[in-house]
Amino acid sequence: MPVLLEMRSITKTFPGVKALADVNLVVREGEIHAICGENGAGKSTLMKVLSGVYPYGDYSGEILYRGDEARFGDIRASEHAGIVIIHQELALIPGMSITENIFLGNEPRKGVAIDWKAAQRRAQELMKLVGLNEDPDTLIKDIGVGKQQLIEIAKAFAKDVKLLILDEPTAALNESDSRQLLDLLREFKTQGITSIIISHKLNEIEAVADSITILRDGKTIETLDVKADGVNEDRIVRGMVGRDMSSRFPDYTPNIGEVFFEVRDWTVRHPITDRLVTKHANFSVRRGEVVGFAGLMGAGRTELAMSLFGRSYGTWLSGQVFKDGQEIRLRTVSEAIEHGLAYVSEDRKAIGLNLLDDIKTSIVAAKPAKIAHHGVIDEVAEHRVAEQYRQDLRIKTPSVDEGIAKLSGGNQQKVVLAKWMFSDPDLLILDEPTRGIDVGAKYEIYGIIHRLAEQGKGVVVISSELPELIGLCDRIYTVFEGTITGEVLRADADPERLMKQMTTTKKMPV
Template sequence: MAAILEMQAITKEFPGVKALDGVTLAVEEGEIHALVGENGAGKSTLMKVLSGVYPHGSYSGRILFDGQEKRFQAIADSEREGIVIIHQELALVPLLSVGENIFLGNERARRGVIDWRETNARAAELLAQVGLREHPETKVDDLGLGKQQLVEIAKALSKNVRLLILDEPTSSLNEQDSDKLLELLAEFRRRGVTSILISHKLNEISRVADTVTVLRDGAAVARLDCADGISEDEIIRHMVGRGLEDRYPPRSPRIGEVAMEVRDWTVRHPLHPERKAVDRVGFHVRRGEVLGIAGLMGAGRTELAMSLFGRSWGRDATGEVLIDGAPADTSTVARAIRAGLAYVTEDRKTYGLVLDESIRRNVPLAKLDSIADGWRVDPAREAALAERYRARLNIKSASIEQECVNLSGGNQQKVVLSKWLHADPEILILDEPTRGIDVGAKFEIYCVIRDLAAAGKAVVVISSELPELLGITDRLHVMNEGRFVAEMPTAEASQERIMAAIVKSSREAA
């Protein structure tokens, strides 16, 4: 089979960092080609070179597409050739409708006037292909992060695609929706569409990829043919340069008294007040315990977490929060922090970081008074704090002065964690803490969670990855349609039991 794409000796440098070092990549027509590596290995950078985000002249090396050299100066140039990239960072206009976003820059028009009937009809067809049932006139801002990712994929499908690049497309999706997307990629392969899949979910790679290229420290270190049979452990060895014996660090839980109890917590949707996004939820978490919350996308998990943390989401919140047995005021973010609560958001780029600021400026944000003399931040203490957490969490960067926007996703997540670890909370809620993060960085974050629990903190983990919840938690709640529908010790839990609880509750509510 002929190569549709060849990237030859690609080298790309940023100030102080060689992001790509002579990378060569060959992708055959009609295959699903997986690109894997640790955060910061150069995967996204390589695809941005290919798609014209980094224009010709800003890197060295050659790009051949259909055997002809291409010198893309912008995304529009690569899209004209049928190369479409879906970035990990969403590129949607929140206040426009789903249909408007899908055809933005590629409008369905007659004589200069947009044909809304055709726009919405075609958008509905594309949404159906990605398993999204929302109406095309729905505003994107009203969708959750996972559904917005599906809109991005539908937007890519609206173009004349020959090579589809997906950068962590399932990172914000639950397993059910991820399965649908992988099936869709397999269907594209049958139609002759070539795909490049960047993913940290190695089970997905093993399931759908034909070929795997592994990047490490900006260089291509292995090309693996899946027809020969490859294991996840083999991929990991190439990625990290060593074996990873255990995906989850061992724990010996010492569970103490109840740290936080939530009673009859109810929150209404901010735009649709007739709808209860969280409906009479009650739970507790103990010191030294890691409590997991499982559920499908849209179950209300993030809405629950954000509303508990200073009522950051929703309206008309009612119910009671008790910390160490006493009623706690969590009505604002500042009061929630003072009460000992912290929340690590699933959307680190929007809510977790000030992206155009440095690591040094981001780390102290949740507890600025710790490095201040009165109203003035002490630069030396600020720098020392950032350096301490940079070393503690192994944040890979040129220095603490590097802007967070230029960090890989995993290192951005470590900065967010550093910010909240510095605040020294008693109860830490982690919402999709390893979304879009490689196996090595995941293990490091799991170790942080283990150490927090060992120190007597109470940890709540929300995750769409059921193996992750089964690997790191002590007890699980299952959430569906705004309610907790099952509770079980993790030792007695399984993916099948969790999904059965969700299906049963949906059937009973029908």
């Protein structure tokens, strides 16, 4: 296949950090080309250089596109050339319709007026291309994340895409939506459309990619031909981290104590409708234990966790919480924190962090009173605490004075963990703690979870990845439509058993 894109000796520097150093990338027409690497390896930065987010003159090196040198001054220039990037954080406006989102800034016109009838017809044609059958007047907020991802791709087709770049396209999707999206990429390939995909889901990369370029520490390590080189997940991991990882989970021997946290008959109603999102839930956590919650998207795992954490979701109807044998009241987030609970949200950017803050401010945010005197933050103590967590959790940053927004996803997740560890919780609830981060960062976070358990704390892990729950947790509860349907010990856990319990309302024996 002829070469469509060549990036030569791309170097991009930020203050104090060389994000890319002489990176080379060759992409051929009609292929699906994956870019892999740990968080902070430079993957997204390289794509921002390509798409004009970082304009010509803001980096060194050259870009050859369709045989000619490309000097994109902004993202509109790259889109005009047929290069469209879909970022991990979808750029859709919830309160606008599908049609309005697809053609935002690119509306078809009749004279000086927008031709909305033509826009709706074209929107339906574009949705058909990506396998969607929705009313074009539907608001974005009224469709699921999987369909929103397809709307972003439909937007790309509205711009006559030749090279489609997808940054973590399946990070927030369930297995069914992920499979549909990957099938769509294969279909685009038959139509001659070239795709570049960045993903931490190595099984998906192995299944869909023709070629894989691996970046490490801002440098090109190698490019693999998936079929010719016999590429598998272990081979990709070795290129990403520079070593073999014989196990994806650290060696760990649990030391589990007595039950210290117990939930009885917990029932919560949806904040708007009469639907019950949590139905008479009962579960317990022992000291030093890692407890998993498995369920399909929409099963009610997050709703259960958030409702326990200061009733921050839905309407509480009934139920009791006991800690060390005494009933406790968790009516507000402040009460939850005072009783030793911490909750790491599945959405670190929207809920877990303020991206305008610096690292040190974020780390002490959950319990600033610990380093305050007469209501005033001790800045020396704040810096000392943040620096200690930076070292302990190996947060990659030149300084704790740096902004949160400059960190990679894995390092942002470590800051969220540090924030709640600083509050010194007895029970730490982690909702999708490794979503959108690479295998190396996952390994480090698993180690942090084990260290917390070794300190006698209880850890609850909510995850959509069954291998993660099986490899990490001592016990796993399964949830279906707001009901806890079973409890499985680690020794008895396998994907088939968990999936069976995740798809039925019938409660299974331990």
